[in-house]
Amino acid sequence: MPPVSKKSRKASLAERCPAVDSDLVDRFADALWMENGLGEHTLSAYRSDLYGLAVWLREQDGSSSLAAAGSGDLLGFLGTQYQRGRALRSSARLLSSLRRFYRYLVREGLRQDDPTANIDSPRMDRPLPHTLSEADVETLLAAPDVSQPIGLRDRAMLELLYACGLRVSELVTLTAERINLNQGVVRVLGKGSKERLVPIGDEAVGWVSRYLANGRAALLGTRHGDYLFVSRKATTMSRQAFWYRIRHYTVQTGIPGPLSPHTLRHAFATHLVNHGADLRVVQMLLGHSDLSTTQIYTHVARERLKQLHQDHHPRG
Secondary structure, eight states: OOOOOHHHHHHHHHHHSOHHHHHHHHHHHHHHHHHHOOOHHHHHHHHHHHHHHHHHHHHHOTTOOGGGOOHHHHHHHHHHHHHTTOOHHHHHHHHHHHHHHHHHHHHTTSOSSOTTTTOOOOOOOOOOOOOOOHHHHHHHHTOSOTTSHHHHHHHHHHHHHHHHTOOHHHHHTOBGGGEETTTTEEEEEOGGGOEEEEEOOHHHHHHHHHHHHHTHHHHHTTOOOSBSSBOTTSSBOOHHHHHHHHHHHHHHHTOOSOOOHHHHHHHHHHHHHHTTOOHHHHHHHHTOSSHHHHTHHHHHHHHHHHHHHHHHSTTO
C-alpha cells in the first residue's frame, strides 16, 4: 500500500473533525488572516494542528470539544504526538498553535481560562544560522563581472541584500518606485504586507545607481518592467534564479559552506550586532515581529567571539 501523503492526512483530519470544532477553527483562522495577514500555508498549518486535537479529543471522549479541553487533555495530546515520533521542534510549534488558539478563545469570551498557560515548551538547542565573516562577504560581493549587465545587476543585488538585510522575496519583488537613492532608503514590503523603511548605505547606493544607469536598460531593451531587478528576458528575477547566481559565485570564489540569499541576511544582522548595534534596531531593520527571533544573533556574535579567542589567545 502506498504511503498516505501529508495533504491526504490533512484532508482526512478535516473530514473527521466535528462540525462545532470545525466552525470554531474557521473563525479563528479568519481572525488570524484579518489581524495578521497570515498566508495560506501558515493558516493551513494552524487548521491541521487544531483538527488533529479535535479528532483526538473526540476519540478519547465522544462529547469532548476544543472549547472545553483542559490542560490535562492538551498534555495528553502532546504526549501522544511525541510518542508517535513527532520531533521536539515540531511539538513546540504545535504547542504554539494551541496557545494562540486558546488565547483567542479567552479574548473572545468563549472561555474563562487558558489551558496552555502552565504548559512549558519543550527545551531544545536552537541551531545557529550559518553566516559569513566580513572578509568572505567582501569576496562574494566582488565576484560578479561588473563589465557585463548581468554582473552589474548581480553586484547591485548582493550589495543591497547585505546592506539592508532583506529577505530574498523582498529583494526580487522590489519595484523601482520603492527605492529612493537620493535619500538612501528603501520601502520594503515584508511578511503580512507590513512595510518598513530601511537605510541603504553609500556603497549599495553607488552600485544600484550604476546598475540603473548601465545595466537595467540593457537587460530590458525596448521592453518595460516595474521590478528593479530583471532577468535576461526582461522579466522579474525568481528566488530560485538568484539562489543559483549566488551558488555560482560561491563556487567561483571558493567560499566554504552552503550559501544562500538568506546567508547574507544573517551576515547583515550578525555584523551589526558585532559592531554594537542595539537589538531593537536590528529587529526593526529585519522586520521581525518578535524580539526573541532577533536574539539569535547575540548567540551568533558570542560564538564568533569565542572562536576568535581560541584562534588568537595564547591560552585559547
